[in-house]
Amino acid sequence: MKGPIIEVNGLRTSFRTDDGEIPVVNSIDFHINPGEVLGIVGESGCGKSVTSLSIMGLVPSPAGKVEGEILFKGVNIANASEAKMRKIRGNEIAMIFQEPMTSLNPVFTIGEQLVETLRIHRKWNKKQARQRAVEMLKLVGLGRAEELINEYPHQLSGGMRQRVMIAMAMICEPKLLIADEPTTALDVTIQAQILELMKNLNKETDTAIMMITHDLGVVAQMCERVIVMYAGKVIEEGQVQTIFRNPKHPYTVGLLQSIPDMRLKKERLYSIPGNVPRPGTSNQGCQFAPRCSHALEKCLSETPSLLEFDNGQQVRCWMYEDGKGAALHDSTIS
Amino acid sequence: MFSYTVRRLGSLIPVLLGMAFIVFMMIRAIPGNPAQVILGQQATKEAVAAMTKELGLDKPWFIQFWDYLLGLLTGDLGVSLKTKSPVSEEIVPYLMATIELALIAMLIAVVIGVNAGIISAWFQNSWFDYAAMVIALIGLSMPIFWLGLMEQYIISIQWDLLPTTGRDNIRDPVEAITGLYLLDTLISGRVDQFSEVVKHLILPGLALATIPMAIIARMTRSSMLEVMRSDFIRTARAKGMRMFWVVYKHSLKNALIPVVTVIGLQTGLLLGGAILTENIFGWPGIGTYIYDAILSRDYPVIQSGILIIAFLFVMINLVVDLLYAAIDPRIKYK
Ligand SMILES: Nc1ncnc2c1ncn2[C@@H]1O[C@H](COP(=O)(O)OP(=O)(O)O)[C@@H](O)[C@H]1O
Ligand code: SF4
Ligand SMILES: [Mg+2]
Numbered sequence: 138m139k140g141p142i143i144e145v146n147g148l149r150t151s152f153r154t155d156d157g158e159i160p161v162v163n164s165i166d167f168h169i170n171p172g173e174v175l176g177i178v179g180e181s182g183c184g185k186s187v188t189s190l191s192i193m194g195l196v197p198s199p200a201g202k203v204e205g206e207i208l209f210k211g212v213n214i215a216n217a218s219e220a221k222m223r224k225i226r227g228n229e230i231a232m233i234f235q236e237p238m239t240s241l242n243p244v245f246t247i248g249e250q251l252v253e254t255l256r257i258h259r260k261w262n263k264k265q266a267r268q269r270a271v272e273m274l275k276l277v278g279l280g281r282a283e284e285l286i287n288e289y290p291h292q293l294s295g296g297m298r299q300r301v302m303i304a305m306a307m308i309c310e311p312k313l314l315i316a317d318e319p320t321t322a323l324d325v326t327i328q329a330q331i332l333e334l335m336k337n338l339n340k341e342t343d344t345a346i347m348m349i350t351h352d353l354g355v356v357a358q359m360c361e362r363v364i365v366m367y368a369g370k371v372i373e374e375g376q377v378q379t380i381f382r383n384p385k386h387p388y389t390v391g392l393l394q395s396i397p398d399m400r401l402k403k404e405r406l407y408s409i410p411g412n413v414p415r416p417g418t419s420n421q422g423c424q425f426a427p428r429c430s431h432a433l434e435k436c437l438s439e440t441p442s443l444l445e446f447d448n449g450q451q452v453r454c455w456m457y458e459d460g461k462g463a464a465l466h467d468s469t470i471s
Numbered sequence: 472m473f474s475y476t477v478r479r480l481g482s483l484i485p486v487l488l489g490m491a492f493i494v495f496m497m498i499r500a501i502p503g504n505p506a507q508v509i510l511g512q513q514a515t516k517e518a519v520a521a522m523t524k525e526l527g528l529d530k531p532w533f534i535q536f537w538d539y540l541l542g543l544l545t546g547d548l549g550v551s552l553k554t555k556s557p558v559s560e561e562i563v564p565y566l567m568a569t570i571e572l573a574l575i576a577m578l579i580a581v582v583i584g585v586n587a588g589i590i591s592a593w594f595q596n597s598w599f600d601y602a603a604m605v606i607a608l609i610g611l612s613m614p615i616f617w618l619g620l621m622e623q624y625i626i627s628i629q630w631d632l633l634p635t636t637g638r639d640n641i642r643d644p645v646e647a648i649t650g651l652y653l654l655d656t657l658i659s660g661r662v663d664q665f666s667e668v669v670k671h672l673i674l675p676g677l678a679l680a681t682i683p684m685a686i687i688a689r690m691t692r693s694s695m696l697e698v699m700r701s702d703f704i705r706t707a708r709a710k711g712m713r714m715f716w717v718v719y720k721h722s723l724k725n726a727l728i729p730v731v732t733v734i735g736l737q738t739g740l741l742l743g744g745a746i747l748t749e750n751i752f753g754w755p756g757i758g759t760y761i762y763d764a765i766l767s768r769d770y771p772v773i774q775s776g777i778l779i780i781a782f783l784f785v786m787i788n789l790v791v792d793l794l795y796a797a798i799d800p801r802i803k804y805k
Contacts, residue, residue, distance in 0.1 A: 195708055219714070227711035239702040244724045244799060254710045289800040305710070 140211060141168035142312050142345050143192065143230075147205035148215070150184075150191045152416075158202070159417030161187045163369035169313065174339055174346040176360035176377065178353055178392065182413045184369040185349045189315045191215070192347075193232055194222035210312070228258040231306035235318040237299035241290040247274075248286030251305050258309050273304040278334055296327035300334065307338060315347045320355065332358055353396050357381065365389050368414050368424035371443065375450035385452040387429050423455065431456060475796050479789060486785055488540075494778045495539050498770050499532070509552060509770055548778075549771035553764075558775045562760065566779060567650025568638060569745055569756035575653075575672050576679035577738050584684040585730065588691025592699060592726075593718050603688060610685035615744050619678040619751040626674060633670050636753030640667045675752040679744055683737035690733045694726040701725070728799050735791030739784045 150162040162184040169175045177185055190196045191203045194217060207215040214225065226232075234240045242250060251270035255261055261269070267286070274282035277300040290298055299319060306314055316335065320328040336359055339346050348359050356363050356377060363380055365373040365388065373386040384390045391409035411428035423429070426436040435455050443453045506522035507514065514522075527535050542549070548558040587607070591600040627635040638652055639645045645664055648655040653672070656665040698704065699722050707721045708714075746758030753759075757776055764772035796802045 193709060195705065223711045223713065225711070226709055232709045234702060234706065236702050240706045242703040242707065242721050242725070243801060245721075246800075253712070257711050291801050302706070305706075 141208075142171045142173075142210065143347075144168040144208040145188075145192070145206070146208070148188065148191060148207060149204040150187050150196055151202050151204075153200050153202070154417075156417060161369055161416045162191065164205070165366070165369070165371050167364050167371065167374065169345050169347055171312070172339070172343045172345055173362065174336075174348055174360045176356035176363035177347065177349045177366060178351060178356055178363060179366035180351055180392075180409075180413050182415075183366045184416075185351075185366060186317055188366075189232065189317050189347065189349060192315065193226055193230065194219075195226075224258075227254050227306075227311075228309045229311050230313045230315065231309070231311040232315040232317065233299070233302045233306050233319050235321050237295050237302055237319075237322060240302055241298055243290055246287055246289055247293070247301055251286070251301070251308060254305050255308050269308065270304075273308050274301070276307070276338075277301070277304045278330075279304070295323055296331065299323065299327075299331055303331075303334065303338070307342070307344065310342060311344055313345050313347065315349070317349045318351065321350070321352075328355075335359065353381075353392050365392065369416065370424065370453065371451075372425070372453045373451065374443075375448070379448055379450050383450075385446075385450065385457060386425075386454050387431050387456075388425050391428075423453075472796060475802075476793060479792055483785060483789060487782070490781045490785065491540060491543060491778065492536065494774055494781070495536055497777070498774055499528075504528075509768060543778075548775040551764075551769055551772050553767050553769045553772075558772055561772075562757070562775060562779065564647060564650050565755060565757045565760040567647075568754060569742070569749070569758065571651045571653065572672065572675055572679065572749070572754060572756060573738065573741055573745055575676040576741060577683065577734070579676055579680040580684035580687055580737065581734060583680075584687030585691050587684075587688040588730075589695055589718060589723060589726075591688070591692045592695030592722075593714075595696065600692075604692070607685040607688045610681045611689075613681060615678055615682065616747055616751060618681055619675070619748055622674045622678055623751070633674055635674075638668065638671050638755060639664065643667070675748050675754055678751070679741055679748045682744070683734075683741055686737055687730065687733060691726065691730050694729050695722055698722045698726045724798060728795065731791055731794050731798065735787050738787050742780055742783055 145165060145167050148162055148165050149160055151158045151160040153159075165184075165188065167175070167177075177188070179185055187196065192207055192209075192214075194203075194214065196203055203215055205215060206213050209225065209230065214222065217225075241247070245253075248267065248270055251273060252263065252266040255266045255269060256263075259266075270286060271282045274285055279285055279297060279300050285293075285301075290301075293301065303319075314335075319335070320331050323331060332355060335346060335348075338344065346359070348355065350356060353363075360377050363375065363377050364371050365380075365386065367388050373380065373384070373389045380389060381393065384393050388409070391407075394407040395409065409428060414424055414427070422435075422437040422439060423432070423441055426432045429436065433455055439455075441453050441455045441458075443451050444457050445451045446457075504519065504523065506519050506526060506528060509526075510518055510522055523529055527538055530538075546559050548562065550556065551558055551561060554561065587603045591603045594600055623635050626632050634640075643664065645652045645655055645661075645668065646659065648658055652668040653665065656662075656668055695718075699718070704717060704722060707717045712721070745754075745756060746762065748754065749756045749758035750762060757779065761773060761776035763769075764776065
């Protein structure tokens with residue numbers, strides 16, 4: 138297929154609260170090509186989950202409002218009808234979540250939950266669907282699949298449940314898999330196995346993955362291209378290699394410094410001082426300014442726009458207004 | 472499930488023994504000689520002595536209890552002082568009448584209550600939600616006897632729509648087969664009698680159903696609201712499932728767990744309420760039977776009536792526990 142599988146233009150998702158309508162995702166643009174793994178990173182609370190729910194058409198209504206364009210295979214699905222979205226969800230765009238322990242229904246068997254997804258979208262009979270469910274469980278590396286199918290979620294470990302979630306998401310061979318922090322709740326070894334599995338699935342099928350995480354380590358392992366989000370905005374975008382070697386935005390630099398490095402065995406990990414601003418607190422200037430050690434006068438009053446460099450890297454920071462500022466990287470990482 | 476059922480039945484034995492003991496002691500807790508009380512102050516000494524012997528009151532209490540238990544095991548509930556016939560035979564038609572009324576009332580309460588609760592939760596804060604919850608609140612604060620009398624006054628007397636009292640048309644009485652008249656009239660193919668029986672059931676059934684219906688509706692609503700916020704509901708929606716099935720399958724089965732407890736509890740309380748309702752609507756059930764026995768101091772009847780109601784309580788509890796295990800797979804493994 139030509140062109141991106143999904144293209145998001147000026148997506149703005151806001152919630153109606155007592156303090157008025159507050160944008161949580163504020164005019165973001167990105168695209169994912171067929172078969173590509175795109176990383177979306179950012180600290181918790183910066184709007185990653187809301188972005189994915191906007192694509193799925195699952196932003197809670199009527200409190201939530203989605204504006205902008207979400208082109209799936211070239212067709213705008215932002216605010217599409219429920220009937221239309223139902224045909225896409227689980228079928229062409231599937232999603233897995235952060236909490237494997239609670240994302241499966243405790244009162245239905247693994248088999249029932251897998252078969253159900255298939256029977257929503259395909260006219261298969263029970264036997265065929267069951268057969269396929271067993272195959273999927275094997276595909277995601279679960280042994281004794283024939284028995285597992287009759288077991289309930291509480292009989293499985295967190296890692297196994299996440300594998301079941303992946304099997305369920307992949308059962309209809311979706312074009313896009315949205316993985317919202319799929320390994321955050323798992324311990325390190327299991328995390329590595331799940332990432333390995335997803336990477337293999339991505340290679341074997343032509344399913345593109347939107348890999349949401351707050352961990353750049355996951356991005357390094359999984360993705361070709363990455364988007365860094367901060368306070369509902371894209372603040373940096375580029376090839377993973379470029380961004381790791383030459384991060385431009387001070388926030389990205391901070392994120393990179395807070396990756397645990399096994400070789401250095403530092404006592405305490407670096408973390409960016411301060412917190413993600415609560416949505417709606419300020420709309421003026423650069424959202425990162427209160428936490429930025431490079432902040433200029435201008436940063437507090439005017440919002441920077443996304444600048445593109447020759448290598449395709451994009452950054453939203455006043456320091457690069459003149460197209461320079463490459464010294465930042467060398468001076469901050471020491 | 473089978474071993475759970477067996478275990479659960481086993482645990483009933485001490486409960487049933489305790490129940491029998493309490494009922495056994497009741498008649499002995501009457502101040503003075505029960506034989507004297509039963510026979511009245513004018514009775515001769517010989518008569519009292521004979522009655523004491525007849526009741527076995529001259530033996531040590533544990534022998535009496537043993538005899539009483541043996542009697543119960545062989546279905547011997549004693550002899551009515553008033554009619555001189557065995558209580559175990561006399562009580563059956565009354566018992567069936569109560570069971571029929573209670574079943575119909577619970578059916579009305581569960582079907583309407585559960586659905587009202589589901590729809591209220593699904594469309595939270597809609598006009599339906601508000602209306603249903605206001606009606607439920609009114610239903611809750613309504614004394615049964617007052618409701619029963621109002622029903623009779625308006626629907627039967629003013630509008631002349633339904634009969635005021637009884638189970639069937641006195642001029643064309645139903646011939647008991649099982650004692651459940653709805654069933655009996657169908658078995659004997661008497662459609663005219665069936666509709667008479669239905670007409671007689673409506674008012675007492677509604678009066679009895681009102682409070683449990685209100686409680687079930689409120690419980691279902693709050694339980695559904697909680698379940699519908701769960702991660703696995705988001706998963707179900709992300710699969711592309713229709714909202715109807717998300718609500719009636721994935722949410723309801725989880726939400727039913729606390730609702731089943733309430734239904735069990737209300738069924739028990741409803742048996743208590745039945746005594747009052749039966750009185751108002753001249754329903755020839757166990758409430759009426761006990762009530763008459765109290766007026767004529769027919770102790771064996773009172774004793775057995777209470778024992779039977781207590782027994783029904785225990786059975787309802789058993790059914791609730793089994794339902795629990797059937798709904799929630801986690802229970803069996805605890
Ligand atoms: N239903 C909602 N109503 C109001 N605010 C919400 C809602 N869902 C999310 N938010 C807010 O949106 C912001 C971004 O949330 P989220 O997308 O979950 O962040 P994350 O990047 O950690 O996934 C948070 O500040 C959160 O409080
Ligand atoms: S725009 Fe200013 S405040 Fe924002 S990141 Fe760049 S230097 Fe820091
Ligand atoms: Mg999130």
